Each structure stands twice: as C-alpha cells, then as structure tokens.
Amino acid sequence: MSDVARKAGVSTMTVSRALKDGASIAEETRERIKRAVDELGYVLDQSAGSLSSKRTGFVAALIPSINNSNFADTARGLTDALKGTGLQILLSYTDYSVEKEEELIESMLRRRPEAIVVTGGKHTERGRRLLENAGIPVIETWDLPAKPIQHVVGFSNAEASAALVRYLHKQGYRKIGFIGGTTNRDTRGADRRMGYERAMAELGLKETRVISFGTPPISMKQGGEALAKLIEQWPEVEAAICVSDLSAFGALMECQKRKWAVPKRVAIAGFGDFEISSCSYPTITTVGVHCYDIGRRAGELLMRAIEGERTGKPTAPDTVITRYEVIAREST
Known part of the structure; x- marks a missing residue:
C-alpha cells in the first residue's frame, strides 16, 4: 500500500479509503490510485479487516x-x-x-x-x-x-432407493439384487442398501441378494465384476439395482460382453441420473436427484x-x- 501511495502521490490512508466501497474521495484522486494499483499489480490484503x-x-x-x-x-x-x-x-x-x-x-x-x-x-x-x-x-x-x-x-437416499425397488416390483420383477461397496464409507450408498432391504421386506420379498464389491465409490469396472458375481451366486436373479449409474453402466457392459440380453435376461437400474445413463445402449433406468x-x-x-x-x-x-x-x- 505504501508503494501505491508513493506512486499516486497520496497518503496510505487515502489509498485505503479509495479501495473501500462507498468511501468519500475525489474522483480524480481515486482514478490516480487505481492506475497505480493496476501498474503495480497490487491486491488489497483483507485479512485485517476480516478480523474486525x-x-x-x-x-x-x-x-x-x-x-x-x-x-x-x-x-x-x-x-x-x-x-x-x-x-x-x-x-x-x-x-x-x-x-x-x-x-x-x-x-x-x-x-x-x-x-x-x-x-x-x-x-x-x-x-x-x-x-x-x-x-x-x-x-x-x-x-x-x-x-x-x-x-x-x-x-432420503433410503426412500429414493426404496422407490426404485417398488418400481421394479410394479414392472413384475421379484428376484431383485443390489450391488454396493464393501464398506459403509459411502454413507449415502449404505442408506440406499438399507432402503432396498426395507422395501423388499415391505413387499414380502424375503430373500435379498446383496453383492458388496469394491471400495466406494464403485467404478464401472467393479460394477461389471460385481454383476458377474451376483448372477454366479444367484442365477435366478431378474434385476440388479446398482448403487450408482457408473456401476450400473459397468454392469450393462458386462452383460453385453457375456451376451446377456438387457432387460430380458437381467434388468439393470442405477442411481443419480448421470449423463452416461441416458446415452448408453440400452439407456439405464435410474433415480434422478436434481x-x-x-x-x-x-x-x-x-x-x-x-x-x-x-x-x-x-x-x-x-x-x-x-x-x-x-x-x-x-x-x-
């Protein structure tokens, strides 16, 4: 500020006032100070003012x-x-x-x-x-x-996941699985699993099919590997809910690699309405959360x-x- 004051030919107090909004100062003086500020590349240190x-x-x-x-x-x-x-x-x-x-x-x-x-x-x-x-x-x-x-x-992530289970049930699916991470590190993912389990119980679907795979956030590759494990463990599974659209896309790619028709062999659903879910083939059912x-x-x-x-x-x-x-x- 002293450098700016010397260059503009004013006091440091005048510089301080000129750089504050609403301060009363002659316009010609203010402009002279602004030119000095621009030429010197000065940036006002607001830390002292912040403290007060x-x-x-x-x-x-x-x-x-x-x-x-x-x-x-x-x-x-x-x-x-x-x-x-x-x-x-x-x-x-x-x-x-x-x-x-x-x-x-x-x-x-x-x-x-x-x-x-x-x-x-x-x-x-x-x-x-x-x-x-x-x-x-x-x-x-x-x-x-x-x-x-x-x-x-x-x-509520749990309620949103439950809504997805209810939708699949309405579409005729009964043997529904869930793919999530191996830990509760992703607390919202854990809530989605809880919502899945709660909705399955409410619908009278007593057997849950849960695959915990990969450390959150689950990648596309892990989503594909998890779907393979889901169907290996429960060959009768009709639909898989994935904790996110990225893992759902990976699951979809695994189906295409193995020539499993989607949704005829297994239906895939994600969560989050990522752009990839509307651009994939087939497009992926998901939960939009805005x-x-x-x-x-x-x-x-x-x-x-x-x-x-x-x-x-x-x-x-x-x-x-x-x-x-x-x-x-x-x-x-």
Missing part, C-alpha cells in the same frame, strides 16, 4: 469427490446461488471418508469461513462437535439426517442464514427437502 468485521468473504464447501459429475453439479448450483453476493467458495473433497472430512472441517474453520456446507449427515463425533461449536451457519446436503446440526438441504438444485437451494439458504447472523437475527434451523424420481428407461 468477522467477514472473510468466503464459505467452505466439502464434497465427496471432485470428479463425480453429480457433486460437480451441486458445487455449480452453490456457486450460481452466490453469484453477485461477494462471497467465494473454498471447495475441498473428502474422498468419501468421514475421518478426512473431520480434518478438513478443522482446517476450514481455522480460516474463519462465514458458513460451511458439508455433504451427508453422518460425521465423526469430533467432526460433529466442531460443526456444532463453529458459531457459523452449517448446512448438511444430500441427506436427511435424523439429528441435523442446523440446516439441511437434501432427500444435484444442481441441491446446490442452488443450499446457497439460497446459506445467504439467508449469513444475513441473519450479520443482522443479529439468526434464522431458525431449516430443512429443505429436494425432489427425486424414478426415471424409467430401456434397461428395465
């Missing part, structure tokens, strides 16, 4: 993966909702690990974000305590936790919550339930 105003200008967002198009869409929705607000997103990914999420929550909170958005409603005990004591708006997304920390924007909308509505709720904090009128905990639906396609 408690406004850092960013929100933290944690997603499970940066190469999953669903979570990328959620991040895009969140970004679009914050457009024009002056807030920026500091994004990081947990790799589907609640332990890594805990580390990232602590790291993010050290940077004093104005709010934090996390994916899912299951956390480590310490991670949950950190969020509860953060003193900023917290939004859990992609889930409907039984005990929300504050705000929630999401849907990922972009989750992010956009989380951003809108986040702005209301931040404004409430700034005005001393905190908003009451809110739960926004987002929509989902079974998208019937050629694979069933």
Whole structure:
C-alpha cells in the first residue's frame, strides 16, 4: 500500500479509503490510485479487516469427490446461488471418508469461513462437535439426517432407493439384487442398501441378494465384476439395482460382453441420473436427484442464514427437502 501511495502521490490512508466501497474521495484522486494499483499489480490484503468485521468473504464447501459429475453439479448450483453476493467458495473433497472430512472441517474453520456446507449427515463425533461449536451457519446436503446440526438441504437416499425397488416390483420383477461397496464409507450408498432391504421386506420379498464389491465409490469396472458375481451366486436373479449409474453402466457392459440380453435376461437400474445413463445402449433406468438444485437451494439458504447472523437475527434451523424420481428407461 505504501508503494501505491508513493506512486499516486497520496497518503496510505487515502489509498485505503479509495479501495473501500462507498468511501468519500475525489474522483480524480481515486482514478490516480487505481492506475497505480493496476501498474503495480497490487491486491488489497483483507485479512485485517476480516478480523474486525468477522467477514472473510468466503464459505467452505466439502464434497465427496471432485470428479463425480453429480457433486460437480451441486458445487455449480452453490456457486450460481452466490453469484453477485461477494462471497467465494473454498471447495475441498473428502474422498468419501468421514475421518478426512473431520480434518478438513478443522482446517476450514481455522480460516474463519462465514458458513460451511458439508455433504451427508453422518460425521465423526469430533467432526460433529466442531460443526456444532463453529458459531457459523452449517448446512448438511444430500441427506436427511435424523439429528441435523442446523440446516439441511437434501432427500432420503433410503426412500429414493426404496422407490426404485417398488418400481421394479410394479414392472413384475421379484428376484431383485443390489450391488454396493464393501464398506459403509459411502454413507449415502449404505442408506440406499438399507432402503432396498426395507422395501423388499415391505413387499414380502424375503430373500435379498446383496453383492458388496469394491471400495466406494464403485467404478464401472467393479460394477461389471460385481454383476458377474451376483448372477454366479444367484442365477435366478431378474434385476440388479446398482448403487450408482457408473456401476450400473459397468454392469450393462458386462452383460453385453457375456451376451446377456438387457432387460430380458437381467434388468439393470442405477442411481443419480448421470449423463452416461441416458446415452448408453440400452439407456439405464435410474433415480434422478436434481444435484444442481441441491446446490442452488443450499446457497439460497446459506445467504439467508449469513444475513441473519450479520443482522443479529439468526434464522431458525431449516430443512429443505429436494425432489427425486424414478426415471424409467430401456434397461428395465
């Protein structure tokens, strides 16, 4: 700032005032300072002002993966909702690990974000305590936790999976299998398995057929290998629900390799409505969960919550339930 002041022929205080929105300063002086700023490549250090105003200008967002198009869409929705607000997103990914999420929550909170958005409603005990004591708006997304920390924007993965089971049952399928990961690392995947088992029991289909294969998130290759194991163990299986569209696409490719007709030999269903599910042949039945909308509505709720904090009128905990639906396609 001293360099800018010397170049513009003014005091550092005048430079500071010129770089603040709404400050009263002669336009000719302001323009001279701006030219000096541009020539020197100066960037205002906002950290000192952040300490006094408690406004850092960013929100933290944690997603499970940066190469999953669903979570990328959620991040895009969140970004679009914050457009024009002056807030920026500091994004990081947990790799589907609640332990890594805990580390990232602590790291993010050290940077004093104005709010934090996390994916899912299951956390480590310490991670949950950190969020509860953060003193900023917290939004859990992609889930409907039984005990929300504050705000929630999401849907029940178990209910969405159950809806898919009911759809297959209505289509005449009775011997339905489920393909998921080997661990509960993907907590939403675990909820989808629970929804499958619950719906099967409610429909009087007592025999469940579950293949746990691969560490979440399950790849296309693992989806194919898992389907082969499913049919090897239960040759009578009529339909397979996969924990995601990527594993469903892998299962579909395995069927084509083995010349198993889909859906005549076995029906395939996924979850998430990835673009690949509408472009494959045959196209894949799936559950659409409106990922972009989750992010956009989380951003809108986040702005209301931040404004409430700034005005001393905190908003009451809110739960926004987002929509989902079974998208019937050629694979069933």
